[in-house]
Amino acid sequence: MEFLIRPYRETDAEAVRNIINDSILNTFHNYDYDPKTLEEVKQLFQEKEKAGHPILIGESENEVCGYATYGMFRAKPGYRKTIEHSIYLTKKAQGKGLGMELMKRLIDLAQSQGYHAMIAGMDSKNLGSYHFHQRLGFIEVARIPEVAIKFNQWQTLVFMQLILTPNQSPV
Numbered sequence: 001m002e003f004l005i006r007p008y009r010e011t012d013a014e015a016v017r018n019i020i021n022d023s024i025l026n027t028f029h030n031y032d033y034d035p036k037t038l039e040e041v042k043q044l045f046q047e048k049e050k051a052g053h054p055i056l057i058g059e060s061e062n063e064v065c066g067y068a069t070y071g072m073f074r075a076k077p078g079y080r081k082t083i084e085h086s087i088y089l090t091k092k093a094q095g096k097g098l099g100m101e102l103m104k105r106l107i108d109l110a111q112s113q114g115y116h117a118m119i120a121g122m123d124s125k126n127l128g129s130y131h132f133h134q135r136l137g138f139i140e141v142a143r144i145p146e147v148a149i150k151f152n153q154w155q156t157l158v159f160m161q162l163i164l165t166p167n168q169s170p171v
Contacts, residue, residue: 001060001093001096001097001098002060002061003058003059003060003065003093003096003097003098003101004058004059004060005056005057005058005059005098005101005102005105006056006057006059007054007055007056007057008045008049008055008056008057008067008069009057010042010045012057012064012067013038013041013042013045014038015063015064016041016045016057016064016067017036017037017038017041019064019065019066019067019088019089019090020035020036020041020088021035021036022090022091023088024036027126028123028125028126028150028151028155029088029122029123029126029129031123031148031150031155033150045069048069048071051071051072052113053069053070053071053083054069054070054106054109055067055068055069056068056069056102056105056106058089058093058098058099058101058102060093060098065089065090065092065093065098066087066088066089066090066093066098066099066102067086067087067088067102068085068086068087068088068099068102068103068105068106069085069086069106070083070084070085070086070106070110070118071083071084072084073117073119081114081115081116081117081170082115082116082117082118082119083110083115083117083118083119084118084119084120084121085103085106085110085118085119085120087099087102087103087106094128099132100132100135100136103132103136104136107136107162107164110164111164111165114165115164115165116163116164116165116168116170117161117162117163117164118138118161118162118164119159119160119161120133120138120159120160120161120162121157121158121159121160122157122158122160123148123150123155123156123157123158124143124155124156124157124158125155130158130160133160133162134160136162137162138160138161138162139160139161139162140158140159140160141159141160141161142157142158142159143156143157143158143159144156144157144158144159
């Protein structure tokens with residue numbers, strides 16, 4: 001699969017919305033219940049851009065087939081050097097190298113912006129994501145059983161972490 005990775009444009013919002021809504025409605029990967037409207041996606045991504053957080057789009061054959069972004073891990077200032085990322089691909093784009101390329105670029109951007117740690121949160125059933133993150137150097141740092149409900153079942157949240165700037169002083 002040949003693909004292009006580029007910055008998000010507002011014209012991508014509908015395709016991104018479809019990717020997000022598929023994960024909400026059909027997977028354990030996203031603990032949200034309600035599909036997002038086009039306006040909600042546009043607003044969310046405007047806020048990310050305003051905060052200086054990148055949004056990368058993966059495209060193949062002129063079709064948006066994935067995206068990756070990050071935002072602050074927690075709102076308090078003590079967490080200012082830690083981010084949490086999101087990456088979602090269409091089913092047909094999975095396993096073809098696009099996710100790895102999106103993440104490598106996202107990690108490079110996070111390092112260039114001076115972040116120290118990147119967090120990945122995922123459902124414990126999402127073994128594909130778990131192994132994907134391991135290949136990128138993420139390690140499991142927490143497992144929180146029965147913290148969410150999806151499809152009327154308790155879900156276990158797994159946190160994985162990648163230190164972006166080893167040996168960096170916190171000041």
